[in-house]
Amino acid sequence: MARDYYALLGVARNATDQEIKRAYRKLARELHPDVNPDPGAQEKFREVSSAYEVLSDPEKRRIVDLGGDPLESGGGMGGGFSNAGFGGLGDVFEAFFGGMNQGGGTRKPRGRVQAGADSLLRTRLSLQECAVGVTKHLTVDTAILCDLCQGAGTNGNSKPVRCETCGGAGEVQTVQRSFLGQVMTSRPCPTCRGAGETIPDPCRKCGGDGRVRARREIAAPIPAGVANGMRVRLAAQGEVGPGGGPAGDLYIEIVEQPHDTYVRDGDDLHCTIRVPMVDAALGTTVVVDTILDGPVELTIPPGTQPGEASVLRGHGMPKLRATSRGDLIAHLDIVVPTKLDSKQSDLLEKYKATRGNERTEVLSAQSEHNSGLFARLRASFSGR
Numbered sequence: 001m002a003r004d005y006y007a008l009l010g011v012a013r014n015a016t017d018q019e020i021k022r023a024y025r026k027l028a029r030e031l032h033p034d035v036n037p038d039p040g041a042q043e044k045f046r047e048v049s050s051a052y053e054v055l056s057d058p059e060k061r062r063i064v065d066l067g068g069d070p071l072e073s074g075g076g077m078g079g080g081f082s083n084a085g086f087g088g089l090g091d092v093f094e095a096f097f098g099g100m101n102q103g104g105g106t107r108k109p110r111g112r113v114q115a116g117a118d119s120l121l122r123t124r125l126s127l128q129e130c131a132v133g134v135t136k137h138l139t140v141d142t143a144i145l146c147d148l149c150q151g152a153g154t155n156g157n158s159k160p161v162r163c164e165t166c167g168g169a170g171e172v173q174t175v176q177r178s179f180l181g182q183v184m185t186s187r188p189c190p191t192c193r194g195a196g197e198t199i200p201d202p203c204r205k206c207g208g209d210g211r212v213r214a215r216r217e218i219a220a221p222i223p224a225g226v227a228n229g230m231r232v233r234l235a236a237q238g239e240v241g242p243g244g245g246p247a248g249d250l251y252i253e254i255v256e257q258p259h260d261t262y263v264r265d266g267d268d269l270h271c272t273i274r275v276p277m278v279d280a281a282l283g284t285t286v287v288v289d290t291i292l293d294g295p296v297e298l299t300i301p302p303g304t305q306p307g308e309a310s311v312l313r314g315h316g317m318p319k320l321r322a323t324s325r326g327d328l329i330a331h332l333d334i335v336v337p338t339k340l341d342s343k344q345s346d347l348l349e350k351y352k353a354t355r356g357n358e359r360t361e362v363l364s365a366q367s368e369h370n371s372g373l374f375a376r377l378r379a380s381f382s383g384r
């Protein structure tokens with residue numbers, strides 16, 4: 001279950017970077033262990049800090065917005081709270097509290113092995129494919145485990161050694177003067193990039209990264225009922241991490257192609273049927289090629305009015321991960337002939353003569369026929 005990082009910081013899902021930073025600073029000032037002795041505050045501080053770590057990193061925030069949790073896939077190898085100093089969190093601590101390591105240094109080098117990044121791939125699907133579900137064969141450019149060193153990054157039997165620049169701590173510290181007095185700041189070690197160790201004799205194939213770029217073929221199972229913009233998650237099919245760390249996830253985003261006949265609205269399908277005036281008056285039937293059930297005969301009852309719709313219940317799109325289906329809604333476009341020959345005009349004149357006092361008139365505002373909108377609403381509720 002992904003944590004709600006936005007709620008932890010008390011910001012909206014569309015909050016700007018500035019708003020996120022401001023919310024975090026405010027909470028950090030209240031909750032930091034140096035300021036707030038309450039044991040509950042410490043736990044809250046950790047949560048709030050991880051929320052800030054995630055939401056201040058565009059890549060991690062994107063994962064959250066996809067419904068994932070960037071701190072979960074890390075499996076303790078990357079992205080944990082103790083590593084939060086990389087990429088911004090450290091700055092905030094230091095600006096307000098003079099560095100977070102002063103109490104005893106709980107930070108550890110992050111190590112060379114880290115979780116891989118998530119990837120996103122888009123694929124076009126026809127409406128038919130969205131309705132039935134399909135296995136899509138896709139090609140993805142990604143990072144895979146280096147087969148020469150199996151992720152170790154070392155050449156042959158050589159071993160990584162402790163970084164000389166940082167002594168294995170993964171970070172280097174400098175003392176700066178600021179308006180708060182002397183402030184110790186720390187940043188990732190430039191030599192080992194936070195790993196705490198270096199590889200003097202790196203793998204010839206991957207250069208020490210433990211992974212290589214490769215093109216992979218993927219068979220992605222797309223369930224029935226997906227819609228435009230939805231993302232299907234393939235666990236551990238993303239990039240392998242540095243040092244052969246666990247792979248991220250691969251998300252497949254659906255790009256639904258327009259259909260010749262149907263316009264989709266959620267699980268419902270809409271189409272338009274042209275009905276000549278006389279067919280609308282006398283009633284008729286028409287065969288509709290449904291998306292999943294083949295041809296289905298639709299009855300247009302006698303006296304069908306302009307703006308009415310016929311609904312084929314349960315002939316729409318399947319609902320995702322459910323057995324029920326949406327509806328197929330046929331909007332009836334009643335067509336009045338524009339050109340009549342003399343014989344046809346005579347027939348209609350004779351027809352008119354049989355209709356007695358039927359005539360063209362202005363309706364009262366209270367007339368139930370007054371609004372085409374009401375007629376359409378009635379049609380959609382009556383379910384014909």
Ligand SMILES: [Zn+2]
Pocket residue numbers: 163164165166167168169170171189190191192193194195196197
């Ligand atoms: Zn180092």
Ligand SMILES: [Zn+2]
Pocket residue numbers: 146147148149150151152153154203204205206207208209210211
């Ligand atoms: Zn290698």
